[in-house]
Amino acid sequence: MAGQARHDKEKVFLKINPADNVAVALTDLHAGEQLTVDGQAITIRSNVPAGHKFALTDIPENGDVIKYGYPIGHARQPILQGDWVNEKTIKTNLSGLLDYEYHPVDNQESQLTNDGRDDSCGHLSFKGYKRANGDVGVRNEIWVIPTVGCVNGTANVLAEKLRQETQGKGVDAIVAYPHNYGCSQLGDDHENTRKILRDMVLHPNAGGILMVGLGCENNQISAFKELLGEWDDSRVKFIETQKVEDEYETGMQLLREIYETASNDVRSDVPLSELKIGLKCGGSDGFSGITANPLLGVFSDFLIAQGGSTVLTEVPEMFGAETILMNRCVNETMFDKTVHLINDFKDYFMRNEQPVYENPSPGNKAGGISTLEEKSLGCTQKCGKSLVKDVLKYGDRIHTKGLNLLSAPGNDLVAATALAACGCHLVLFTTGRGTPFGTFVPTLKVSTNTLLYQRKPGWIDFNAGTIVENETINEVNERFIEYIIRVASGEPVNNEKKGYREIAIFKTGVTL
Numbered sequence: 001m002a003g004q005a006r007h008d009k010e011k012v013f014l015k016i017n018p019a020d021n022v023a024v025a026l027t028d029l030h031a032g033e034q035l036t037v038d039g040q041a042i043t044i045r046s047n048v049p050a051g052h053k054f055a056l057t058d059i060p061e062n063g064d065v066i067k068y069g070y071p072i073g074h075a076r077q078p079i080l081q082g083d084w085v086n087e088k089t090i091k092t093n094l095s096g097l098l099d100y101e102y103h104p105v106d107n108q109e110s111q112l113t114n115d116g117r118d119d120s121c122g123h124l125s126f127k128g129y130k131r132a133n134g135d136v137g138v139r140n141e142i143w144v145i146p147t148v149g150c151v152n153g154t155a156n157v158l159a160e161k162l163r164q165e166t167q168g169k170g171v172d173a174i175v176a177y178p179h180n181y182g183c184s185q186l187g188d189d190h191e192n193t194r195k196i197l198r199d200m201v202l203h204p205n206a207g208g209i210l211m212v213g214l215g216c217e218n219n220q221i222s223a224f225k226e227l228l229g230e231w232d233d234s235r236v237k238f239i240e241t242q243k244v245e246d247e248y249e250t251g252m253q254l255l256r257e258i259y260e261t262a263s264n265d266v267r268s269d270v271p272l273s274e275l276k277i278g279l280k281c282g283g284s285d286g287f288s289g290i291t292a293n294p295l296l297g298v299f300s301d302f303l304i305a306q307g308g309s310t311v312l313t314e315v316p317e318m319f320g321a322e323t324i325l326m327n328r329c330v331n332e333t334m335f336d337k338t339v340h341l342i343n344d345f346k347d348y349f350m351r352n353e354q355p356v357y358e359n360p361s362p363g364n365k366a367g368g369i370s371t372l373e374e375k376s377l378g379c380t381q382k383c384g385k386s387l388v389k390d391v392l393k394y395g396d397r398i399h400t401k402g403l404n405l406l407s408a409p410g411n412d413l414v415a416a417t418a419l420a421a422c423g424c425h426l427v428l429f430t431t432g433r434g435t436p437f438g439t440f441v442p443t444l445k446v447s448t449n450t451l452l453y454q455r456k457p458g459w460i461d462f463n464a465g466t467i468v469e470n471e472t473i474n475e476v477n478e479r480f481i482e483y484i485i486r487v488a489s490g491e492p493v494n495n496e497k498k499g500y501r502e503i504a505i506f507k508t509g510v511t512l
Contacts, residue, residue: 011468013037014290015056017069022053022085024067024286024368026468029054045082051286051368051432051449053085065090068289070321072374087360087370094320094357094372097346102335103327124306124481127489128270129204132232136274137204138425138488139442140265141173142258144210145200147224148182148217151241155212158251162259165252170263171207173496177440177503182219184512190218195395196505198227199421201236202397205441207262208235210255215242234261267490273307275488276398278419278427278441279382280314282412284360285432286368287448289378292430292464295446297384298477299428299484304386304402311398311424312383313406313415315345316359320373321380325405329388337391341407348508359410363433382430394506398423413504416443426487434459438495440503442487445494461493 013035015023023037029048034041037056048054053067059079064071073090083089129137144159146152159176168174177200181193197219201209213221221238228236237254241247279296281288300310318325322342329335349356359372369375389402395418398404408418416427416439426441432448434456447453450465462483467473487493495501 013054014468016067016290019066019069021055021057021059021064021066023056024290025050025052025054043082045080046084048084049368053286053368053370055079055081055083055085057081064093067374068377070373070377072320072377073371085370086368087365090370092320092357092371092373096356097343100323100326100335100339100342102329102332104329104335105327124272124485125269126272126275126485127267128274129207129265130268130270131204133230135204136270136425137206138275138490139172139205140207140262141175141205142171142208142210142255142262143200143206143440144174144176144212144255145197146176146178146182147197147211147213147219147221149178149180150183150214150217151212152176152178154241154247154251157248158210158212158255161248161252162255165256166259166263170259171265172490173501175440175501177501179503179505181505181507183217185218185507185509186512187509189507189509192395192507193505194219194224194227196417196421196503198224199395199397199423200440200503201228201231203420203423203440205425206235207265208258209237210251210258211236211238212247212251213238213240215240234258271307272303272485273401275303275308275426275484276424277303277308277310277484278416278422278424279310279312280412280416280419280427281317281379281382281430282410283431283433283435284364284367284369284375284378285448287465287468288367288369288430288432289374289381290448291467292432292446292448293378293381295464295467295473295476295480296382296428296430298473299384299480300382300403301384301386302477302481304384307401309398309401309404310383310386311392311404311406311419311422312380313408313419314379314410315341315407316349317372317376317379317410318342319346319357319359319376320371321376324380325383325388328385334388334391338388338405341391341405345407345409367432382428392422394418396422409506411504413437413439413502414506417503417505426484428484430464431460436495436498436500437502438493438500440501442493443495444484444487458494458498 025048033044144155146155155176244250386403390400392406394407408415420441427443430446447460453463
């Protein structure tokens with residue numbers, strides 16, 4: 001390969017923004033290889049793996065490294081043109097807390113019709129379940145939810161018995177959701193547990209719920225009912241196992257009543273404006289900010305233009321790109337909420353005497369991401385260019401259509417659970433490294449590269465890697481929209497096919 005000249009038309013590298021002083025290798029590049037970038041010959045000085053960066057110019061020590069048109073850190077040492085640029089040669093620019101000012105961008109939704117919808121695609125619809133309270137679900141499942149970890153085993157057995165008894169017919173799934181909490185917690189941790197469980201009970205993807213309690217736990221069913229507010233007692237039932245002689249027989253009797261109601265539900269046409277989608281990434285690589293995350297951004301803008309809603313979370317992975325989101329806030333009130341969203345999470349790190357910017361992970365670095373700024377600038381592309389309409393605290397539920405920001409950490413299962421709990425029907429999860437998990441709503445994996453899609457067909461549901469191969473992002477998005485509509489209408493994704501369904505609740509304090 002040494003001495004062979006290649007250029008950008010052969011798609012071996014990508015310069016993302018005209019201001020960038022690094023480019024991304026789309027295939028493995030080798031020392032001595034010659035490239036032509038913006039009419040200039042560049043010799044690669046060392047092997048550069050696919051997804052990683054190489055320098056387009058000499059960058060002096062402490063000079064900014066520019067990608068996506070923004071600094072992603074500074075050079076630890078002089079970097080020469082053609083050098084491989086990675087976490088060993090650049091360092092984050094981030095430190096401490098920042099003061100923020102609101103500089104609103106032009107309204108990105110000016111192209112929409114007066115009612116906030118884009119009519120260019122017509123009024124699209126999917127087949128969903130209309131609930132009595134006006135909510136809409138994309139699944140019709142029966143969930144067995146423990147109030148406390150002490151009865152996890154009971155919940156698991158009850159769900160399995162109903163599956164055996166019904167052979168899984170009549171509803172989309174019958175699932176127990178064990179967790180560790182509901183007792184021995186204080187303050188915010190106790191409230192976080194109650195809120196997430198409340199949000200699950202109220203989620204329209206559930207056609208029926210059995211809450212299984214012990215009786216002596218902190219998360220008492222009587223108090224939980226007060227938090228729950230109104231519910232359909234033909235679909236939501238409760239059992240305290242200390243108060244009945246045979247919890248299995250009593251539980252099965254209640255589940256049979258729930259099943260009788262839920263199994264009669266049918267799908268009907270629902271406008272796409274009712275769809276609520278969570279945006280998440282994990283196991284990111286150097287292609288995440290080039291393929292899968294921008295695809296979600298284009299889809300997010302499309303759905304919002306149709307009158308729907310999307311939610312972006314992973315607050316620590318907004319650090320370094322937060323001002324972009326702040327300046328897209330619809331008004332100063334939302335700007336102030338976003339500032340609190342960011343600073344409250346930074347304060348959480350500092351209270352626990354942990355570094356605020358200890359990111360990215362080893363897997364991210366192996367995939368080509370070197371600093372938190374680089375990770376965040378790629379991560380935040382998932383929410384496109386729409387205005388931020390609301391900011392949600394952890395455990396809050398969506399009540400404003402459009403783009404929402406949600407307080408939750410970057411941890412995959414905790415964040416995905418929080419997205420589902422706030423009311424998202426689906427979670428779109430981009431990944432360059434791959435992961436099999438799913439939360440309590442369909443968790444659809446989008447690969448950043450074709451190799452992962454080919455290697456892990458049992459994990460990955462949709463491939464965005466073709467965006468740097470032979471398709472435009474708009475062509476891929478057209479297929480993506482069609483696929484999302486099929487999934488919302490009942491087509492299962494991989495985590496559902498395999499039964500990978502879990503929840504994780506954010507914990508910040510002591511355990512008694």
